[in-house]
Amino acid sequence: MTESSSEVLATSAAAWDYAPAPESRDVVTIRPRYELWIDGEWSAPQSGEYFPTVDPSSEEELAVVASAGAADVGRAVAAARAAFERGWATDHAGRAHYLYRIARILQTRAREFAVLESLDGGKPIRESRDVDVPLAAAHFFYYAGWADKLEYAFPHGTRVPHGVAAQIIPWNFPLLMLAWKIAPALAAGNTVVLKPAETTPLTALLFCDVAREAGLPNGVVNIITGGGDTGAELVRHPGIDKVAFTGSTEVGREIARSVAGSGTHLTLELGGKAANIVFDDAALDQAVEGIINGIYFNQGHVCCAGSRLLVQESIQEPLIAKLTERMRRLRVGDPLDKNTDVGAINSRAQLERITSYVRYGIEDGAEIFQPDCVLPSHGYFHAPTMFTGVTQSHRIAREEIFGPVLAVLSFRTAEEAVAMANNTRYGLSAGVWTEKGSRALAVAQALRAGVIWINTFNKFDPASPFGGYRESGFGREGGRQGLEPYLHLT
Amino acid sequence: MSRLTVTKTNKLFIDGSFVRSESGQTFTIAGDRYPRASRKDVRDAVRAARAGYARWSAQTPYNRGQVLYRLAEMLETRRHELEAACSGAAEVERSIDRVVWYAGWPDKLTQVLGSTNSVAGPYLNYTTAEPTGVVGVLAPTEPPLEGLISRLAPVLAGGNAAVVLAGEVSAPAAVVLAEALATSDLPAGAANLLTGPTHETAKVLAGHLDIDALDLDVAGEPGYLIELERLAAGGVTRVVRQRATEQTLGCVAAFVEHKTVWHPRGI
Numbered sequence: 001m002t003e004s005s006s007e008v009l010a011t012s013a014a015a016w017d018y019a020p021a022p023e024s025r026d027v028v029t030i031r032p033r034y035e036l037w038i039d040g041e042w043s044a045p046q047s048g049e050y051f052p053t054v055d056p057s058s059e060e061e062l063a064v065v066a067s068a069g070a071a072d073v074g075r076a077v078a079a080a081r082a083a084f085e086r087g088w089a090t091d092h093a094g095r096a097h098y099l100y101r102i103a104r105i106l107q108t109r110a111r112e113f114a115v116l117e118s119l120d121g122g123k124p125i126r127e128s129r130d131v132d133v134p135l136a137a138a139h140f141f142y143y144a145g146w147a148d149k150l151e152y153a154f155p156h157g158t159r160v161p162h163g164v165a166a167q168i169i170p171w172n173f174p175l176l177m178l179a180w181k182i183a184p185a186l187a188a189g190n191t192v193v194l195k196p197a198e199t200t201p202l203t204a205l206l207f208c209d210v211a212r213e214a215g216l217p218n219g220v221v222n223i224i225t226g227g228g229d230t231g232a233e234l235v236r237h238p239g240i241d242k243v244a245f246t247g248s249t250e251v252g253r254e255i256a257r258s259v260a261g262s263g264t265h266l267t268l269e270l271g272g273k274a275a276n277i278v279f280d281d282a283a284l285d286q287a288v289e290g291i292i293n294g295i296y297f298n299q300g301h302v303c304c305a306g307s308r309l310l311v312q313e314s315i316q317e318p319l320i321a322k323l324t325e326r327m328r329r330l331r332v333g334d335p336l337d338k339n340t341d342v343g344a345i346n347s348r349a350q351l352e353r354i355t356s357y358v359r360y361g362i363e364d365g366a367e368i369f370q371p372d373c374v375l376p377s378h379g380y381f382h383a384p385t386m387f388t389g390v391t392q393s394h395r396i397a398r399e400e401i402f403g404p405v406l407a408v409l410s411f412r413t414a415e416e417a418v419a420m421a422n423n424t425r426y427g428l429s430a431g432v433w434t435e436k437g438s439r440a441l442a443v444a445q446a447l448r449a450g451v452i453w454i455n456t457f458n459k460f461d462p463a464s465p466f467g468g469y470r471e472s473g474f475g476r477e478g479g480r481q482g483l484e485p486y487l488h489l490t
Numbered sequence: 491m492s493r494l495t496v497t498k499t500n501k502l503f504i505d506g507s508f509v510r511s512e513s514g515q516t517f518t519i520a521g522d523r524y525p526r527a528s529r530k531d532v533r534d535a536v537r538a539a540r541a542g543y544a545r546w547s548a549q550t551p552y553n554r555g556q557v558l559y560r561l562a563e564m565l566e567t568r569r570h571e572l573e574a575a576c577s578g579a580a581e582v583e584r585s586i587d588r589v590v591w592y593a594g595w596p597d598k599l600t601q602v603l604g605s606t607n608s609v610a611g612p613y614l615n616y617t618t619a620e621p622t623g624v625v626g627v628l629a630p631t632e633p634p635l636e637g638l639i640s641r642l643a644p645v646l647a648g649g650n651a652a653v654v655l656a657g658e659v660s661a662p663a664a665v666v667l668a669e670a671l672a673t674s675d676l677p678a679g680a681a682n683l684l685t686g687p688t689h690e691t692a693k694v695l696a697g698h699l700d701i702d703a704l705d706l707d708v709a710g711e712p713g714y715l716i717e718l719e720r721l722a723a724g725g726v727t728r729v730v731r732q733r734a735t736e737q738t739l740g741c742v743a744a745f746v747e748h749k750t751v752w753h754p755r756g757i
Binding site: 138156249252253256257260261268270440444448449450451452453454455456459461463464465466467469470471472473474476479480481489 | 603605607608609610611613615617622623702712715716719720722723724725726728729739740747748749750751752753754
């Protein structure tokens with residue numbers, strides 16, 4: 001494409017604008033203050049401390065939330081233990097029924113959850129409405145069916161739940177990660193104490209109301225809010241039998257150190273730096289959609305994001321031209337607007353981290369492209385960003401940014417592409433784009449990552465196991481394999 | 491004058507070769523000298539294992555099963571030597587049979603542990619069992635031969651490469667086992683056996699950033715094991731603790747990664 005024609009397109013895109021289509025926030029009631037959910041009731045923190053949670057698109061304070069201290073963690077663990085010992089593990093059909101009820105209530109209250117998720121976390125309503133909430137309900141529905149069929153999942157020997165599971169989830173998919181954690185844990189017969197992320201506690205707190213509505217026995221699910229200190233208290237509490245964590249590799253290492261030698265079962269779902277490999281015979285328009293979805297979905301706050309684009313040298317020029325055109329059409333702005341593609345960055349701290357990495361990219365000598373978009377004057381926003389001319393030693397090609405920043409590298413042969421893709425300490429996901437079946441399968445086999453998307457990207461399903469190799473963590477979530485971390489098999 | 495017998499110089503087994511410790515140090519068990527592996531030997535063995543892993547995991551599962559079966563054959567031909575290196579004939583027989591049991595697993599792992607997954611959309615979605623990579627093994631001290639083989643065989647059956655710290659008591663068994671491994675068509679570096687006190691070398695192995703998993707002797711001293719687990723946490727290394735003579739699918743599954751592949755369906 002010539003320079004002048006791309007200018008014409010850019011101008012026409014700006015002129016051809018959408019009318020605002022905001023989703024109403026009246027559907028959800030946010031209380032001014034939230035306590036801890038322990039043993040089936042709201043309970044003020046013994047610490048007496050609260051912290052605010054804000055709407056990252058406006059910096060407006062939405063509510064204050066209890067900060068659980070050591071004593072509160074102890075109470076939550078004791079409640080979970082008591083519930084475990086009241087027969088939760090043995091009533092297989094009962095567990096199935098409760099999980100089905102939860103799935104159905106989530107579906108019924110989907111709009112409420114979607115709006116609250118976008119308000120508290122900044123993700124576009126289109127994504128919370130079409131991805132996060134339906135998938136969360138689907139996870140409960142899927143694992144409900146396993147609760148009374150565990151002997152079919154693992155036919156040999158015995159299968160015994162661990163007991164009380166401590167679960168710590170991140171801020172990028174708050175309700176969905178809650179579902180990924182709670183559904184298999186309960187299906188397997190464990191009880192849980194879950195801590196949502198500090199910046200996105202509200203949908204987990206609304207979930208307490210779902211648990212109440214479903215009639216879930218007291219203490220089976222306990223939700224305690226707080227920051228890193230609360231999480232640290234929780235994972236080292238002696239009453240915990242199993243720890244499941246999703247978050248950064250840095251915190252994952254700390255958790256592994258703190259449970260070392262305790263016999264506590266551990267699964268970690270950590271960071272990533274996925275390669276999205278595009279071969280010269282790929283269907284380019286489809287690949288462009290996959291690349292955009294791979295890195296700009298949820299503002300790039302995705303552990304499995306396709307943050308390294310590896311493109312075969314012979315098609316680099318046309319692919320980059322198509323990508324830049326597509327990026328010019330991404331709509332950045334109000335998360336509650338149904339037309340928004342890229343919402344708000346989750347927090348000020350994360351925005352600063354992303355900005356630093358963009359600076360490293362420029363300092364290391366890569367070439368930056370950002371579409372000419374007007375960012376809102378309030379709130380935390382970042383333009384979709386693409387770096388070309390990146391080499392493997394650049395920090396933006398090695399470290400997880402967790403933002404809308406794509407690093408483009410080129411390769412000549414399939415062997416080189418595989419070597420570059422595997423040249424990372426992570427191993428969570430990867431993408432392959434080619435119309436040649438044998439090449440797709442061979443590359444998928446050679447990639448050292450837990451999830452491989454061929455001619456697609458960022459697809460999730462409760463029946464599909466998800467999890468990493470190497471420093472992306474260990475254990476799988478989803479599928480029959482996702483039950484295993486919550487059972488002691490002999 | 492009667493003939494002088496030719497005595498064997500005991501060596502480490504690294505990268506398919508029999509070598510002395512780079513430190514030149516040895517230790518003595520029942521009057522015989524064995525090489526005392528150093529920290530540098532551990533690092534060399536990990537490097538060899540990384541290369542060995544690439545070769546071993548690239549072979550077909552059927553082929554890996556045949557190599558493991560040949561290992562059982564090679565052990566059977568050395569049973570007199572092995573008997574002298576452990577508690578006796580019964581332990582040797584259990585050890586050989588264990589290798590045969592694991593030899594049957596490589597081409598069945600994905601069928602048993604993997605799945606085709608029904609996702610809510612037009613996609614083929616399947617999960618296969620893939621090797622974890624390089625596994626560090628801190629072998630149990632008892633029983634000397636059965637303990638070594640019970641820990642090594644499942645690692646190899648999963649398609650992984652191993653660096654085994656055999657310790658002191660198991661050194662005589664480790665030396666004979668290495669000779670069986672060397673004649674089993676196992677690619678160089680897929681199995682590396684180091685003898686000698688493990689107090690220092692185990693820390694180097696546990697904290698090495700290029701191992702993917704660590705199998706710890708469950709009977710070890712607790713404080714020491716906690717230290718090793720903490721070192722392993724630095725590299726997000728998977729830590730596994732199994733009983734010395736356990737023979738289960740779980741022993742292999744502990745060193746297997748589930749890989750899930752998506753592909754669209756469409757006309």
